[in-house]
């Protein structure tokens with residue numbers, strides 16, 4: 001089983017990365033191959049809205065560091081997306097990647113019964129950390145992203161949240177979150 005993990009935080013040792021790392025370590029121990037990309041270290045642009053992926057080609061016309069990432073996601077079985085909440089949403093690093101996944105949609109996807117260029121059956125694991133301890137806040141973020149990834153053919157999705165974590169190192173102290181992370185990785189990789 002292949003796992004691709006995208007770290008959306010600029011803090012390499014931050015909370016969302018620590019949870020994603022625990023997922024990946026557990027997945028590796030369960031026999032999966034893992035490729036991790038720290039988005040903040042890559043040079044890439046946002047979707048240009050050029051529609052070349054709908055009219056001329058079946059992938060993104062931009063050629064930059066995200067080209068390899070988009071290709072790896074196409075091939076993977078499991079995708080881990082990790083992000084802090086920044087201003088009520090995902091980080092700009094992750095949002096820019098998500099915009100580029102527009103290239104996964106087929107021409108005429110709004111009415112086309114085949115909406116995705118990706119093989120069906122992939123699994124999405126979404127990791128979200130926030131400083132605010134109130135878990136009722138920012139509940140809207142995951143359903144929006146899940147909706148698009150469902151259209152891409154990610155049949156199963158899992159959400160792992162840590163609320164009330166601020167500085168790096170705080171998520172590691174959340175035993176409930178880390179236990180859920182490990183359990184989720186074991187369950188997915190066993191399947």
Ligand SMILES: Cc1cc2nc3c(=O)[nH]c(=O)nc-3n(C[C@H](O)[C@H](O)[C@H](O)COP(=O)(O)O)c2cc1C
Nearest residue numbers: 009014015016084085086087088129130131132166
């Ligand atoms: C620019 C910026 C914006 C933030 N916006 C929010 C926010 O809207 N809501 C919130 O609860 N926490 C917010 N935070 C706090 C982070 O979500 C929190 O510290 C998170 O655990 C950081 O995750 P990371 O260590 O993976 O980067 C913000 C932090 C920064 C630096």
